[in-house]
Amino acid sequence: MRRHTYYKALLACSRGLSRREHQRLGRHVKQCGECQELARSYATMTHALRHQRYDTPSRTVQADVLTAAFRWRVRHNRRQHRGRQVSLGGGVAVLVLAVASVSPLRGLAADTVDASVQAWFQRHHAAMSLPHDYERSTWGGAGGAPYEVNMHVGAGTGSLWWDDLERSPGPNNSLQLTNVGPSIPHLVIRMDSFGSWTPVGARAHWSLDGARHNAVVRSLPANTVPGSALGERTLGPDNAYLWDFGPLPSGGVEVVTVTLHPTDACCWSLGVLAYANLDRAGRPDPAAAIQGGQAENSGGGGPLNK
């Protein structure tokens, strides 16, 4: 016959008991008034502990974790893929995203983007794992360290296109996108930037080269954002810029070049997302998300080069 303390211990922590233990305990409790009283006491204790109020998590935990996970994945992939060469269907995918400043500039095409699209992005912001915390401040220096990002549109809608992220010296950075899959109906780029800077001014120039156009350059006029429009800002819908570049056929190469002149001091980070299709309402289709990338500027400083 088992000792009484054995059954008391089972009563104290009865979760996860085996079927045999449950049966033994049940038979014992039926016959033992002391253990019946004990069970009632433990139930009261459990009720009291469970109905206390405990601290709840912050509302930003999920976004913080997703951002940290995204950054870890970037570093992890970089370590895995460093030095790997990429060739695509007879073409070389080389898009260099040129971001030299932190100023969020509005592309001309964004003026044609429906307000509902912006609202949609606002709602899905947290799920997009966009960066919302800058890492370093940049003071001094004559210009930013150019940043090179290689991205490839994967096979089919919604496939992973992130390839590599590394820094390399050079006068400009640009985002080059090569479609290694079937044609996609819409290449929609969303860029989010954030950071803080001295409101001096900034200038951006966007150009788009398409291989399917036999290297004909389609350039957008430079955009100038006056100093009064700059200032410290955090990531938000006002900082998101959307461009619908239209269809991107298989093997097509798109290059987006952004040249921004750093202001006095700035630190920034830029998130890039691409979508391969629009939904019926004409908004970027979340099911058609290609992938996002990230670029950071570690340079900066110096007066605006107007």
Added chain:
Amino acid sequence: MTEAEGALGEVGNVGSPDRAQEDLLRLMARYETPLSAYLSLLLRQAELTQDCLQETFLRAYQQLYRGRAVNVRWLYTVARNCAIDELRHRSRVQYDFDPPDSVAAGGGESPHLLVALLSQLTAADRELLYLVDVDDLDAATIGRMLGIRPGAVRARVFRAREKFRLMYGSLEGDR
């Protein structure tokens, strides 16, 4: 909860970041609140709780991304170790915790009395009662977290309950 109930992730699910993120979001939806409460009991500081919570789920994502399974025991163990590291980092040789100020009683009991009763228990006893009664973990899971056998867990929980029962019983007897 048993380990089987809380299992997420599949072995061999390697190199699929989209699936890892889905699993991560499901993990967070299910365990974010209970882990936050558990960490707040251990750490008593909101900022540290947030840091450890974020670190726990980031490590979970890394596990999932590498195709390794994540279950409830793994989560609680990582969270507990993170909390202990934080407390040791802050020059506490032996971790201890008191119920946070926000702890309040339900069912009509005075919050201050329950807090006072809990504070009279040792830190290890408070943690055990919390894991068993609030987070509903079984002896096997807790045993793996603490590195002891399930039978030893039950014995410790029994002793902790007896101490609390005597204090709580005298509280009810006074009414």
